[in-house]
Amino acid sequence: MAEYSAPRGTRDLLPSETPKWQYLESVFRDACALYGFEEIRTPTFEHTELFTRNLGETTDVVSKEMYTFKTKGDRELTLRPEGTAPTVRAYVQHNLGAAMPVNKLYYIARIFRYERPQAGRYREHTQLGVEAFGSEDPALDAEVISFAARFFDKVGITNYALKLNTIGCPNCRPNHRKALVEYVGDRLQDLCATCQDRFERNPLRMLDCKDERCKTALAGAPVMADYVCAECAAHFERVQKYLTEMEIPYALDHNLVRGFDYYTKTAFEFVSGELGAQNAIGGGGRYDNLVQEIGGAPTPAIGFGIGLDRLLLTLDALAVELPVDNPDIVFVAGMGESGHEAAIKIVSNLRDNGIAADMDYTGRSLKAQMKIANKLGARWAVIIGDDEIATSTVALRDMRSSEQHTVAMALLLDHIKQYSR
RNA sequence: GCGGGAGUAGCUCAGUUGGUUAGAGCGCCAGGUUGUGGCCCUGGAGGCCGUGGGUUCAAAUCCCAUUUCUCGCCCCA
Numbered sequence: 001m002a003e004y005s006a007p008r009g010t011r012d013l014l015p016s017e018t019p020k021w022q023y024l025e026s027v028f029r030d031a032c033a034l035y036g037f038e039e040i041r042t043p044t045f046e047h048t049e050l051f052t053r054n055l056g057e058t059t060d061v062v063s064k065e066m067y068t069f070k071t072k073g074d075r076e077l078t079l080r081p082e083g084t085a086p087t088v089r090a091y092v093q094h095n096l097g098a099a100m101p102v103n104k105l106y107y108i109a110r111i112f113r114y115e116r117p118q119a120g121r122y123r124e125h126t127q128l129g130v131e132a133f134g135s136e137d138p139a140l141d142a143e144v145i146s147f148a149a150r151f152f153d154k155v156g157i158t159n160y161a162l163k164l165n166t167i168g169c170p171n172c173r174p175n176h177r178k179a180l181v182e183y184v185g186d187r188l189q190d191l192c193a194t195c196q197d198r199f200e201r202n203p204l205r206m207l208d209c210k211d212e213r214c215k216t217a218l219a220g221a222p223v224m225a226d227y228v229c230a231e232c233a234a235h236f237e238r239v240q241k242y243l244t245e246m247e248i249p250y251a252l253d254h255n256l257v258r259g260f261d262y263y264t265k266t267a268f269e270f271v272s273g274e275l276g277a278q279n280a281i282g283g284g285g286r287y288d289n290l291v292q293e294i295g296g297a298p299t300p301a302i303g304f305g306i307g308l309d310r311l312l313l314t315l316d317a318l319a320v321e322l323p324v325d326n327p328d329i330v331f332v333a334g335m336g337e338s339g340h341e342a343a344i345k346i347v348s349n350l351r352d353n354g355i356a357a358d359m360d361y362t363g364r365s366l367k368a369q370m371k372i373a374n375k376l377g378a379r380w381a382v383i384i385g386d387d388e389i390a391t392s393t394v395a396l397r398d399m400r401s402s403e404q405h406t407v408a409m410a411l412l413l414d415h416i417k418q419y420s421r
Numbered sequence: 422g423c424g425g426g427a428g429u430a431g432c433u434c435a436g437u438u439g440g441u442u443a444g445a446g447c448g449c450c451a452g453g454u455u456g457u458g459g460c461c462c463u464g465g466a467g468g469c470c471g472u473g474g475g476u477u478c479a480a481a482u483c484c485c486a487u488u489u490c491u492c493g494c495c496c497c498a
Contacts, residue, residue: 371457
């Protein structure tokens with residue numbers, strides 16, 4: 001056992017894993033370019049108030065999952081537990097809305113939540129997210145949702161399901177809340193302890209409860225969709241129309257309630273059955289009032305976050321082979337002191353000419369060096385010893401075909417360039 | 422915060438009712454080739470059996486504690 005290990009809920013991504021991460025990140029970046037989203041990078045931590053005031057005091061994240069600490073100057077900071085509020089903060093702080101009517105931003109960010117780790121849930125994880133500001137057009141909802149769906153398609157997630165709901169706006173949500181509270185009324189004692197608490201603090205969440213007693217008691221509970229105002233209803237209808245036109249399959253889920261209080265109207269979640277209990281691989285929604293709440297001009301917006309860690313787990317479970325390419329490299333094996341000296345020069349020269357090259361620094365035998373070349377997946381091996389030095393040549397070995405030729409040192413570069421095509 | 426499972430070699434794991442120097446496969450190193458990889462053969466290195474305490478003539482094995490990991494609840498990515 002090592003004396004030190006990564007803190008609970010965190011993990012190291014070793015070289016055997018990082019190519020997959022790089023691949024998914026690059027697919028995401030390409031997709032963002034295709035859809036017109038530009039990258040934004042915000043700090044890893046923010047003033048605590050940004051989250052406590054805007055995510056909802058009663059949400060699990062704010063009430064028990066934040067990594068909060070005090071600075072020497074006695075200010076409270078929090079490692080970001082989600083990506084939207086920081087992005088909105090930056091959008092407002094730099095008044096991005098003044099320069100462009102619609103701003104479409106994306107981020108690849110580490111997210112921190114103090115939870116008990118389990119399959120697909122880490123205290124530090126990575127989210128791929130987008131946020132689109134400046135339009136309440138339902139077409140933008142559809143665009144954002146379809147972006148996520150196409151991204152999942154592209155990387156090879158074949159079995160995801162899209163859950164869709166509308167959670168109304170400040171105008172109509174109270175109506176539903178009132179109806180819901182009335183419905184529960186004397187059924188309250190049939191609910192689980194948590195839901196009895198939710199009844200007081202955030203009734204909407206009761207709908208999302210997994211407890212069988214609650215599911216039974218709330219089976220006939222009033223659904224938001226029946227209480228939304230005309231505007232929200234029309235908006236939701238258009239979103240569905242566009243999704244259908246784009247051939248994005250979805251399922252309405254009246255019980256879908258997102259984890260933060262800032263959401264309005266459209267809420268959605270992508271789930272996959274490959275992950276066990278943590279089945280959400282992405283989710284998001286519209287938040288038309290958050291920009292104003294954070295201090296900006298009233299600006300409608302919508303966004304989503306995709307869990308990169310869970311995405312990888314799902315792809316593994318589906319046995320999807322990601323196209324990770326390793327570049328052709330040249331391994332230069334030098335024999336003896338003079339061979340080693342020559343190898344140093346050759347490797348340097350190859351690299352200066354843009355050809356990936358490596359060599360041994362542990363004084364191993366030629367045989368051992370060849371084994372290393374093989375393990376590295378080298379395309380070519382260049383062998384140089386006293387014989388070659390005496391004749392200003394090198395032995396150039398094709399590691400795939402095992403063909404080997406003696407070539408003039410001066411022509412090595414040309415040979416490699418020529419045959420690598 | 423609450424519940425279940427598990428900590429033996431770098432990795433995946435055996436280890437029989439407690440009984441001498443704790444094993445396998447893979448990986449690693451070396452040799453079989455005096456200057457040549459993959460396949461094969463041979464050999465080698467590498468373990469305070471998570472940590473601390475207890476029971477016992479004797480503990481990887483039984484008991485207790487602790488810690489870490491893991492799975493689940495809650496909630497989410």
